Amino acid sequence: MSIPAPTVPLPPSAAAPTPLPQSLVAAILCMIAAQVVFTAMDTLVKLLSEGFGTAQIVWGFFAAFTLTATADAARNGSLRTALRTRRPLLHLLRGLLLPINMALMVLALNLLPLATVTTVVCTFPLIVTALSVPILGEHVGVRRWTAVAVGFVGVLIVVRPGTAVFDPAAFIALGAGAVYALYLVLTRLLSRGDRPDGIALTTAWIGFAVYSIALPFDWRSPSVEEAVLLTLVAVAGTVGHRLIIAAFSRAPASTLQPFTYLQVVWATGAGLVIFHHLPDAVTLAGAGVIAASGLYAWWRERQMRPL
Secondary structure (H helix, E strand, C coil), X not given: CCCCCCCCCCCCCCCCCCCCHHHHHHHHHHHHHHHHHHHHHHHHHHHHHCCCCHHHHHXXXXXXXXXXXXXXXXXXXXXXXXXXXXXXXXXHHHHHHHHHHHHHHHHHHHHCCHHHHXXXXXXXXXXXXXXXXXXXXXXXXXXXXXXXXXXXXHHHHHHCCCCCCCCCCHHHHHHHHHHHHHHHXXXXXXXXXXXXXXXXXXXHHHHHHHHHHHHHHHCCCCCHHHHHHHHHHHHHHHHHHHHHHHHHCCCCHHHHHHXXXXXXXXXXXXXXXXXXXXXXXXXXXXXHHHHHHHHHHHHHHHHHCCC
């Protein structure tokens, strides 16, 4: 499941030191662990999605996210200072995108195999590349545009429209990836002038408010076992988020991005073990095309912006 863009405590100076090798190894390990935890979270969500609504499944995550984001902002100074912004409407729009993303993810996980959802959602780095042109004013060359186009060919390979195996629900997963990509692009835009802890705080509060309003209309009394699983969703989301923070505080985003594709591997394994579903050769080929195009786009960005 997609999670809030990583935020880290404010550095004492604008210049970030080059990570030491030990820090880089720690960052990579945290990123890999985060993908494992998020796969576990998606697996739990899929197990729960047939019996519970979105609000009841993810409310606990937003409650925990609100507590940790508020604590982080308080450690860095006053909450009022953290929330200071000239673009409140942009904060509101961005804050609403994460609840929408999670609603789409829950629906997609209820309708599709875990590995299929994860594969299609993993197009979000390519969508970020495409959206960075109109929203951020960044330049994207022909090679990266080609990578974006090839990535969506990979999606068509996975989805296979016009065939007997086509499931329109795949476009729900693609919508979840697109919403998350827009969420990340707006994070970049807001980070140009606003504090990262303030950005995280507004996201947490808005998501918590949205699902708190919806929860009474989406409530079903869980059994003890179901209550444990719902709690584990919140714990997994919180732990995964903290691992992402730890990773991005030790290494640049461009260094860590390739490891996000490992979630496809973990999701395939979880789908096989828990749900007894093994993706067919065509789906695996499409996943390979998406990952390869995303890695190429990442490599070109590294070439254009050397660390």
